[in-house]
Amino acid sequence: MNETKCCCDDGSAKGISRRQLLSLAGWGAFFTTLGVSLLGTVRFLFPRVLFEPPLTFKIGLPEDFKSDEKADGHNVLFVSEKWKDSQRVWIVREKDKIYAMFTRCTHLGCTPNWFPEDGIFKCPCHGSQYYSNGVNFAGPAPRPLDRFAVTISDDGQILVDKSKLYSIKEFDDPNSYIKV
Amino acid sequence: MKDILKKVTESQVWKSVFRHGYADETKNRMLQIRSNVFLHLHPFKMPRHAFKIRFTWCMGGVTFFLFLIEVITGLLLMFYYRPVTEYAYLDMKFLEFDVPFGIILRNIHRWGAHAMVATVMVHMLRVFLTGSYKPPREFNWVVGVILLVLTLLLSFTGYLLPWDQLAFWAITVGSNMARATPILGHEGPFAIVDKYNDVRFALLGGTDVGASALLRFYVLHIMLLPLVAIILMAVHFWRIRKDGGISRPL
Ligand code: HEM
Numbered sequence: 279m280n281e282t283k284c285c286c287d288d289g290s291a292k293g294i295s296r297r298q299l300l301s302l303a304g305w306g307a308f309f310t311t312l313g314v315s316l317l318g319t320v321r322f323l324f325p326r327v328l329f330e331p332p333l334t335f336k337i338g339l340p341e342d343f344k345s346d347e348k349a350d351g352h353n354v355l356f357v358s359e360k361w362k363d364s365q366r367v368w369i370v371r372e373k374d375k376i377y378a379m380f381t382r383c384t385h386l387g388c389t390p391n392w393f394p395e396d397g398i399f400k401c402p403c404h405g406s407q408y409y410s411n412g413v414n415f416a417g418p419a420p421r422p423l424d425r426f427a428v429t430i431s432d433d434g435q436i437l438v439d440k441s442k443l444y445s446i447k448e449f450d451d452p453n454s455y456i457k458v
Numbered sequence: 459m460k461d462i463l464k465k466v467t468e469s470q471v472w473k474s475v476f477r478h479g480y481a482d483e484t485k486n487r488m489l490q491i492r493s494n495v496f497l498h499l500h501p502f503k504m505p506r507h508a509f510k511i512r513f514t515w516c517m518g519g520v521t522f523f524l525f526l527i528e529v530i531t532g533l534l535l536m537f538y539y540r541p542v543t544e545y546a547y548l549d550m551k552f553l554e555f556d557v558p559f560g561i562i563l564r565n566i567h568r569w570g571a572h573a574m575v576a577t578v579m580v581h582m583l584r585v586f587l588t589g590s591y592k593p594p595r596e597f598n599w600v601v602g603v604i605l606l607v608l609t610l611l612l613s614f615t616g617y618l619l620p621w622d623q624l625a626f627w628a629i630t631v632g633s634n635m636a637r638a639t640p641i642l643g644h645e646g647p648f649a650i651v652d653k654y655n656d657v658r659f660a661l662l663g664g665t666d667v668g669a670s671a672l673l674r675f676y677v678l679h680i681m682l683l684p685l686v687a688i689i690l691m692a693v694h695f696w697r698i699r700k701d702g703g704i705s706r707p708l
């Protein structure tokens with residue numbers, strides 16, 4: 279049956295005919311273009327510049343967070359809502375430390391409300407509740423509210439860094455609170 | 459009167475558009491269907507059982523009808539709605555309280571979307587209960603599953619557009635689930651990405667629901683998802699015909 283073989287199949291010495299080479303080159307170019315465009319399109323979806331608020335901000339000197347209030351059952355003197363709207367952060371003053379709590383429910387991310395009379399946070403979405411120190415005690419929340427990194431900057435002010443988040447297991451980390 | 463009618467129907471303009479009159483004979487009926495780009499998705503003869511409402515519940519048909527309503531009302535809403543944070547909420551309020559018939563238009567669009575989610579599910583249920591997913595219709599079942607997902611995604615993306623509290627938090631909660639995506643979500647198992655390059659970021663165009671998320675959802679909602687849905691619906695209807703028409707009761 280070898281005689282009836284098509285002329286294209288036994289073309290060149292290397293066993294690849296001109297037609298096959300061209301077809302290979304053609305399809306190769308096609309799929310390369312397609313693949314590169316696809317990668318480019320995926321990259322296109324991730325912009326280089328983000329128009330989001332800066333991740334660090336200063337909240338003042340540690341002395342500004344003095345209070346004569348009595349501590350509640352969780353050692354908390356007060357919860358400041360000053361940066362809630364602009365930065366999604368509560369500043370919590372405990373007896374011997376200050377920390378910056380993320381106002382994001384650890385369930386699915388809604389913003390809980392602070393009820394100063396009851397000294398608890400309640401989430402409007404699915405009813406999670408937290409004590410003043412952010413520890414969850416009701417609802418679907420899986421863990422206490424997370425905290426942002428806080429440091430003392432050069433001018434003595436407290437600097438909150440929202441790019442670093444600490445969750446319950448890391449609350450001992452010295453960067454997650456300021457000692458007072 | 460008859461003369462005018464005759465003149466019109468025999469004019470070149472009329473004939474160039476409508477090639478095959480209304481003669482009710484098999485060959486002509488076939489030509490009518492075959493030469494129409496929309497109708498050709500259909501068979502030119504319907505078996506009697508295909509009209510049995512107790513068998514099909516016409517839920518696929520109703521879903522398609524609702525989809526058409528969404529397309530028309532959505533297109534009209536687009537004349538007033540601007541997908542930027544400064545205006546989205548105001549435009550929604552404007553439509554609701556000032557634009558003539560805006561309130562009914564907006565409500566038809568909203569309720570139609572809710573209804574469509576319901577009817578598409580009921581349609582799926584009836585296809586399942588009647589065993590219509592079995593070969594040779596298994597491919598159409600798969601197309602149907604994608605259409606179901608598209609319907610849900612259309613609802614999800616549309617939900618953000620009013621830019622009110624409900625919209626914002628619903629999408630916050632919804633998109634936070636994407637964090638837990640395996641491999642491609644930054645809080646998911648085997649994550650290989652961080653919060654600046656995971657799937658949630660691609661969806662929102664940022665790390666939180668903001669201006670870019672609104673724009674992205676808008677583009678998906680009014681362009682990409684409907685386009686894919688329309689193409690798949692054409693395939694869906696075409697395949698019903700090619701798979702031997704609506705399945706029949708045993
Ligand atoms: C956008 C959504 C959808 C539209 C507009 C749609 C539309 C239709 C229409 C008009 C029919 C003709 C029969 C009837 O009305 O019941 C049909 C049949 C069918 N649909 Fe869908 N459908 C959709 C989603 C789905 C889903 C979610 C499934 C299942 C996963 C599905 C699977 C099927 C199958 C297998 C048939 C053939 C049934 C038979 O021959 O009896 N479709 N569809």
Ligand code: FES
Nearest residue numbers: 383385386401404
């Ligand atoms: S998001 Fe707070 S309870 Fe679900």
